[in-house]
Amino acid sequence: MSVESPQVKQQDGPTMAPDRPVLTAAIAMVVLLGLVLSATRPPGLPENGVIDSITQNVAVETEEDPPAEGSEEGTTVVDAATVPGTEETTVDYEGDSEVAVAYPAIPNADPLTDFLDRTLTAQVHAFDAANPGAASFEGEWRLTAARDGVVGVRITTTETDSEETRVGHSTYWYETDDGSVHGSSGLLAGQEELAALNDLVREDVPDTVTAGSLHPISGLYDSLAFSPEGDLVVEFDDGQVAPTEEGRVDVVIEREEAEELLSEFGARARDAATQGVEEFTVHAAPEADKDGGDAISPGEISPIDDEIDCSDPETRCVALTYDDGPGGRTPELLDTLAEYDAKATFFVTGYPVMEDPWTVRRTYAEGHELANHTLAHPDLATLGAGGVRGDLDPVQALVYRETGYTMDLMRPPYGSTNDTVAEVTEEMGLAQILWSLDTNDWKDRKADVVADRALDGASDGAIILMHDIHGTTIDASHEIIRELDEEGYTMVTVSQLLGTPEPGQSYVDGVPEAPEDDDDQDD
Numbered sequence: 001m002s003v004e005s006p007q008v009k010q011q012d013g014p015t016m017a018p019d020r021p022v023l024t025a026a027i028a029m030v031v032l033l034g035l036v037l038s039a040t041r042p043p044g045l046p047e048n049g050v051i052d053s054i055t056q057n058v059a060v061e062t063e064e065d066p067p068a069e070g071s072e073e074g075t076t077v078v079d080a081a082t083v084p085g086t087e088e089t090t091v092d093y094e095g096d097s098e099v100a101v102a103y104p105a106i107p108n109a110d111p112l113t114d115f116l117d118r119t120l121t122a123q124v125h126a127f128d129a130a131n132p133g134a135a136s137f138e139g140e141w142r143l144t145a146a147r148d149g150v151v152g153v154r155i156t157t158t159e160t161d162s163e164e165t166r167v168g169h170s171t172y173w174y175e176t177d178d179g180s181v182h183g184s185s186g187l188l189a190g191q192e193e194l195a196a197l198n199d200l201v202r203e204d205v206p207d208t209v210t211a212g213s214l215h216p217i218s219g220l221y222d223s224l225a226f227s228p229e230g231d232l233v234v235e236f237d238d239g240q241v242a243p244t245e246e247g248r249v250d251v252v253i254e255r256e257e258a259e260e261l262l263s264e265f266g267a268r269a270r271d272a273a274t275q276g277v278e279e280f281t282v283h284a285a286p287e288a289d290k291d292g293g294d295a296i297s298p299g300e301i302s303p304i305d306d307e308i309d310c311s312d313p314e315t316r317c318v319a320l321t322y323d324d325g326p327g328g329r330t331p332e333l334l335d336t337l338a339e340y341d342a343k344a345t346f347f348v349t350g351y352p353v354m355e356d357p358w359t360v361r362r363t364y365a366e367g368h369e370l371a372n373h374t375l376a377h378p379d380l381a382t383l384g385a386g387g388v389r390g391d392l393d394p395v396q397a398l399v400y401r402e403t404g405y406t407m408d409l410m411r412p413p414y415g416s417t418n419d420t421v422a423e424v425t426e427e428m429g430l431a432q433i434l435w436s437l438d439t440n441d442w443k444d445r446k447a448d449v450v451a452d453r454a455l456d457g458a459s460d461g462a463i464i465l466m467h468d469i470h471g472t473t474i475d476a477s478h479e480i481i482r483e484l485d486e487e488g489y490t491m492v493t494v495s496q497l498l499g500t501p502e503p504g505q506s507y508v509d510g511v512p513e514a515p516e517d518d519d520d521q522d523d
Helices: 021-039 047-061 110-130 191-204 255-259 264-273 330-339 350-355 357-365 385-403 419-428 447-457 471-486 494-498
Strands: 087-090 098-105 136-147 150-160 165-175 224-226 232-236 249-253 316-323 344-348 369-372 431-433 463-467 489-491
Touching: 098 110, 098 150, 110 136, 110 150, 110 165, 110 385, 136 224, 136 264, 150 264, 165 264, 191 232, 191 249, 224 264, 316 471, 316 494, 330 344, 330 357, 330 471, 344 350, 350 357, 350 385, 357 369, 357 385, 369 385, 369 494, 385 419, 419 431, 447 463, 447 471, 463 471, 471 489
Parallel strands: 098 136, 316 344, 316 463, 316 489, 344 369
Antiparallel strands: 087 098, 136 150, 150 165, 224 232, 232 249
């Protein structure tokens, strides 16, 4: 847009400072430059044309962005009307509880829409499965960023069961050019940065936050957003780190301190969120649907260490497994495992998970494997398909809600299984893990006896059965872990030992099958 030459007007007193001094100074420079150039303008170019040509460029360079808007919670908010064509859709879920969960459908952003539908459906199912008294689950949305190829969507949920009502938050970030969707931990540069953020949060949380509730996992850091000034806002759900009656807990990390924690995309998301939006359009759908992206985000802890190869004959691997917990001394066991850089697999049971969810978080955060040991420890072989699923599904949901992790393994109580159990576990994506060495620690509550059995029977590929609900087993584990380490064993998770166990199949150890004898093949 061109700027006309101003008319000179006599002033009686000093001129008031203009509201936009940068633009005013630029215009004054344009006028002065225009007067100089008009004296030397090429033939055929009118004086007004010189000024118009210059001021068109100046107008582009000095255009100011509208300020970002803030919400009551301190995070940025974008009016959905600035994203033309955005529609509201809802989760289609059939269950016993009342469900009304909405999310946005933005034109040319189908990967985001699909991701939100799957993720929110999983959240509803987990709430329904984990809460026998589940009554209702509601969800609403708003945009927290929509600019420069980045869209941020903040979901607020309200869940009600027979005991209380809890409000929760999660924020997701979308890249319009390639269709990648990131959870909030994807704003961070890596696991070390998430651990550093967790330390900063620990320093600033109110006294009402329970010690030991904070761990650097994606399921806990699932709602990160920005203030209009660019500070990083970390928010936790009701009851997640403090008593439910305390409500939402949030911590604000100042922009300069958060800067070094962000990934390249996180910095882009911050810049997009902290500038106002007049209109934003996703002009074209990505060429390939990334389905949420394949990369592991910070806080998603794999039970497999790529630097360990249990198939290598020079590496002797053994899997320590603990059933029925977490127990009162499980944290002590975790301390010992950490001391020797050892990993184990914990087959957790539903009711202890409900009683001690923070130990479950710690177990996952420290790289151990969580696996399903049913809700109430029944003999699954005596149940029908509905009963088997009904005792496994709640534990899957409980662990998912605490950690964001979907378990891949289960252990049938008493080792009792049949074709029905195999069919249900295959449908649920769970491999059945039995054992090659039973310490009988549940029967003989003597630490030295348990330790001797484990150490005498240990061998490459062994799966050793113990229970972390017994104090004598914790005492025995100190010796077992120390001795196995001295003997050169590498203590790994079951998934590390087995590679890729097949859902529904049963495994008793990780000993490789002997190669077939082909001496007679040419006979």
